[in-house]
Amino acid sequence: MEQVIANGFYLGAQYALIALGLTLIFALMNVLNFAHGQMYVLGGFITYTVYGQLGLPFVLALLASGVTLAVIGALMEKFLFRTVIKRSLREESTMLLAAATAFFFDAVILLIFGEKQRGVPKIVKGVFNDGGIIMPYDRMLVGVLALVFIAAFVLYMQYSRVGRAMRALAQDRVAAQLMGVKVDRYTMIGFAMGAMLAGIVGGLLVTITGVNSGIGGPISIKAFMMVMIGGAGVVGGAIAGGFILGMMESVGLTVLREYGDVTYLVIFAALMVFLSIRPNGLMGKPWG
Amino acid sequence: MTHNVKIASVAAFLAIVFIAVPVLISASGRTDLYYTLTSVALLSIASAGVWLTFYIGRINIGQGAYALMGGYVSAILVVTYGWSFWLTLPAAGLFCAAASVAIGLPILRLRGVYFAMVTLVLTEVARLLALALPVTNGAKGMVSIPLPGALSAFGLIIIPDFATLHNSRLAFYLLAAALMVACFAVVYRLVHSRIGKLCQSLQQNEELASSIGVNIAYLRVIAYAVSSFFGGVAGAIFAAISQSIYPSSFTVTDSVNFMLNCFLGGLGYVFGPMLGTLVLYFGWDLLFQTGQFQLLIYSTLMIVLMLFLPNGLLSLAATTRKKG
Numbered sequence: 001m002e003q004v005i006a007n008g009f010y011l012g013a014q015y016a017l018i019a020l021g022l023t024l025i026f027a028l029m030n031v032l033n034f035a036h037g038q039m040y041v042l043g044g045f046i047t048y049t050v051y052g053q054l055g056l057p058f059v060l061a062l063l064a065s066g067v068t069l070a071v072i073g074a075l076m077e078k079f080l081f082r083t084v085i086k087r088s089l090r091e092e093s094t095m096l097l098a099a100a101t102a103f104f105f106d107a108v109i110l111l112i113f114g115e116k117q118r119g120v121p122k123i124v125k126g127v128f129n130d131g132g133i134i135m136p137y138d139r140m141l142v143g144v145l146a147l148v149f150i151a152a153f154v155l156y157m158q159y160s161r162v163g164r165a166m167r168a169l170a171q172d173r174v175a176a177q178l179m180g181v182k183v184d185r186y187t188m189i190g191f192a193m194g195a196m197l198a199g200i201v202g203g204l205l206v207t208i209t210g211v212n213s214g215i216g217g218p219i220s221i222k223a224f225m226m227v228m229i230g231g232a233g234v235v236g237g238a239i240a241g242g243f244i245l246g247m248m249e250s251v252g253l254t255v256l257r258e259y260g261d262v263t264y265l266v267i268f269a270a271l272m273v274f275l276s277i278r279p280n281g282l283m284g285k286p287w288g
Numbered sequence: 289m290t291h292n293v294k295i296a297s298v299a300a301f302l303a304i305v306f307i308a309v310p311v312l313i314s315a316s317g318r319t320d321l322y323y324t325l326t327s328v329a330l331l332s333i334a335s336a337g338v339w340l341t342f343y344i345g346r347i348n349i350g351q352g353a354y355a356l357m358g359g360y361v362s363a364i365l366v367v368t369y370g371w372s373f374w375l376t377l378p379a380a381g382l383f384c385a386a387a388s389v390a391i392g393l394p395i396l397r398l399r400g401v402y403f404a405m406v407t408l409v410l411t412e413v414a415r416l417l418a419l420a421l422p423v424t425n426g427a428k429g430m431v432s433i434p435l436p437g438a439l440s441a442f443g444l445i446i447i448p449d450f451a452t453l454h455n456s457r458l459a460f461y462l463l464a465a466a467l468m469v470a471c472f473a474v475v476y477r478l479v480h481s482r483i484g485k486l487c488q489s490l491q492q493n494e495e496l497a498s499s500i501g502v503n504i505a506y507l508r509v510i511a512y513a514v515s516s517f518f519g520g521v522a523g524a525i526f527a528a529i530s531q532s533i534y535p536s537s538f539t540v541t542d543s544v545n546f547m548l549n550c551f552l553g554g555l556g557y558v559f560g561p562m563l564g565t566l567v568l569y570f571g572w573d574l575l576f577q578t579g580q581f582q583l584l585i586y587s588t589l590m591i592v593l594m595l596f597l598p599n600g601l602l603s604l605a606a607t608t609r610k611k612g
Contacts, residue, residue: 032401034544080591088598089556092347095404096551097594099544103587111584221412221540224405232401265416268409275406276394284402 002132008250009243010139013146014201016242018219019226020153020235021197027170027233028190030091031081034098037219038105039195043069043202044211045113052120058207065203066196073195076101077188102216109213119210142204149200150239157235166190170233225271231284240282305465310458322457326529328569329464330522333471335549335561337518340475342555343484344511345491346396350407351519352543353414354384358520359527359537363430364423373436374447377524384520385513392512396505399494411543418535429534436528460529467525468562471518476558478514487511552593554600563601 022036033039043065051061084097124137157163165186168176177183202211226245230237245267252263275281313321334351341348358380365371365379395406418424435450447463450456478484486507489497498504527533549568553560571589575582597603 026401032404080595083595084598087595090599092342092555093551093594093598095347096548097591097598099548100587100590100594103583104591107581107583107587111580217540221408224408228402228405262416262420265413265420268413268416271409272395272406272413275398275402279398279402281402 003134004250004254005247006133006135008247010135010143010246011250012243012246013143013150014205014242015222015226015246016239017146017149017197017201017204018223019230019238019242020150021194021201022223023227023230023233023235023238024166024197025191025194026227027235028166028187029077029081029085029094031085031094031098032224033194034095034220035076035102035105035216036194036198036223037216037221038102038109039069039073039198040202040205040219041109041211041213041216042072042105043199044206045109045118045202046199047203047206048113048118048120048211052118052206058123062200062203065199069199069202070192070196074188074192076195077191081191082184082187102220106213106216109216113213115213117210117212118206120207123207139208142208145204146201149197153197154235154239162186162189225267228275228281229271231281234281234283237281237283302469305469306462310461319455319457322461323529324569324573326457326461326464328566329461329468330525331546331549331569332562332565333464333468334519334522335546335553335565336471336475337515337522338546339550339555339558339561340478340511340515340518342550343479343491344487344508345494346399346508346512347401347404347547348407348512348515349404349540349543349547350410351515351546352411352538352540353407354388354516354519355523355526355542356411356414356418356533356535356538357387358384358523359533360418360424360430360523361520362524363433363527363533366433367430368423373434373528377521380524381517381521384523385517388513388516389509392509392516393505396508396512408540408543411538411540415535415539424535427535429532429537430527431532433527433531433533435531460525464525467521471521472559472562474514479558483507483510548590552590552601554602557600557602560600560602567601 018036018040021039022033025031025033025036046065046068047058047061049061050056050064051058080097080101081094084094085091088094122136122138124141126137128135128137128140157167165176165181166189168179168181169183169186169190173183205211222245226241227238228241229244230239230241248267248270249263252266256263256266309325313319334355337354338348338351361380361383362373362376365376366373371379391410395403395410398406419426424430435456436447437449448459450459479487486497486502489500489502490504490507494504523533523538526537530537545568549564550561551564552568553562553564572582572586575586578585593601
């Protein structure tokens with residue numbers, strides 16, 4: 001059982017980091033970024049290229065993933081989402097745009113990197129084993145790194161000037177604008193940060209699970225679920241949702257093993273029941 | 289539009305669908321187009337359902353679940369219980385409508401992205417259920433479903449046995465097109481009725497609507513049930529055409545596509561989903577020649593379209609009419 005809980009924590013840490021980026025973009029723009037999973041995949045492939053192919057240090061590769069995705073995110077916000085939000089009569093139209101960009105990334109990734117499963121050499125070798133819990137060191141390192149990034153993100157949002165501006169935007173866009181917050185600029189920064197987080201997780205996880213061009217969609221769906229469990233647009237909620245989903249997966253896969261492949265069925269069904277009782281998730285704002 | 293123009297355009301549309309298209313296809317000999325057009329007709333039925341949920345202000349990404357459910361209900365009734373296909377068609381629709389009432393009562397309280405996400409999850413649940421339930425035959429799916437048999441009433445054969453037909457593709461096309469016309473007639477009638485006006489009030493402000501005395505819970509369940517009915521019927525015919533159904537017949541991608549059809553055609557127009565489906569499906573087919581660049585070009589076009597016509601293709605017609 002200790003093993004199951006340790007796995008759950010490890011999964012939860014990375015899931016939470018994925019969900020953070022999604023929830024940040026949602027909080028600022030009310031856009032559900034369908035392309036989040038594809039951004040993750042792109043980040044993974046960039047790390048694969050820089051670290052796996054070119055043989056440069058892993059830190060550099062991670063940095064490259066983050067920076068590239070941040071730039072892409074900023075451009076997407078400035079040239080695509082901002083324009084459509086301005087011109088569209090209904091807010092939901094951004095969903096079509098988001099879905100289209102998801103397809104676009106899928107196509108680009110497929111063209112550039114091909115459809116093969118890619119992996120990179122381990123960053124640290126060896127396995128931690130104290131009799132009860134067995135966990136490879138690289139998983140522990142990735143888990144810890146994910147926690148560090150989460151902590152850094154939360155601190156940044158809480159104490160920096162940019163973070164404060166973004167929180168104000170998420171609370172009330174018009175009021176923030178009236179108080180002199182440069183709305184357009186901080187929305188762009190927020191989108192870039194969300195994309196960057198997706199890229200960084202992709203870079204981190206390519207060292208363990210590898211990456212292939214088809215996993216973007218499923219990752220997006222998982223990220224949506226975590227965001228919904230915690231409540232859309234709330235940082236704390238995304239972290240909680242990530243850990244809850246990670247734990248449920250880990251426990252479910254062990255406990256329900258004898259009933260066949262029903263873990264996800266149970267999780268999904270539980271989520272639907274949970275949301276019909278508590279429509280805003282754990283800590284979401286009403287109708288966010 | 290005056291009354292006469294309306295009648296004329298409906299007549300023209302019917303003539304194109306039921307006379308011009310079969311004549312043109314038999315003249316050009318491209319019978320494969322029947323299959324494409326049948327798919328368009330069926331997908332636009334399902335999309336019309338999604339559109340109806342948009343009309344009450346809900347983003348529905350769960351239509352794939354009902355299409356899958358409808359397909360399985362029809363297939364199981366035909367294969368296991370030996371029902372006639374023509375009986376299973378309404379049965380599939382009603383089953384989906386009943387299921388959607390049970391599911392909709394709790395989840396229609398959700399709004400915005402929450403509803404969208406729950407319906408997305410619903411699509412996955414349907415797929416996983418189809419994999420897990422014993423009656424659906426798991427991942428192997430249901431195969432070799434017999435073609436629809438004859439339908440007769442009072443000794444008069446209304447629809448001949450599809451298996452004996454020389455050209456079952458044409459028969460399926462006519463069936464799908466007829467159903468599509470019927471569905472859009474229903475949606476049009478619904479939207480231009482008292483209920484339609486009430487639904488529009490839901491789309492704008494539910495609290496306000498309910499404070500004036502609109503029974504919002506009842507209305508949204510009705511709209512959702514009609515929507516799911518369409519999904520179920522479309523799925524049932526799809527199963528009959530391909531003579532098979534698998535858990536992966538309708539997935540999240542299909543659910544998303546139904547929604548995209550509505551967006552592309554325009555959310556403010558009853559016939560938006562039909563146009564959107566036609567354009568998306570044919571666009572995708574036409575781009576097949578570009579090989580590996582198919583998805584790239586397709587998605588780029590979609591992004592560009594969204595940038596310049598974010599309110600859908602039909603908004604183009606609306607603005608020119610306003611200016612002219």
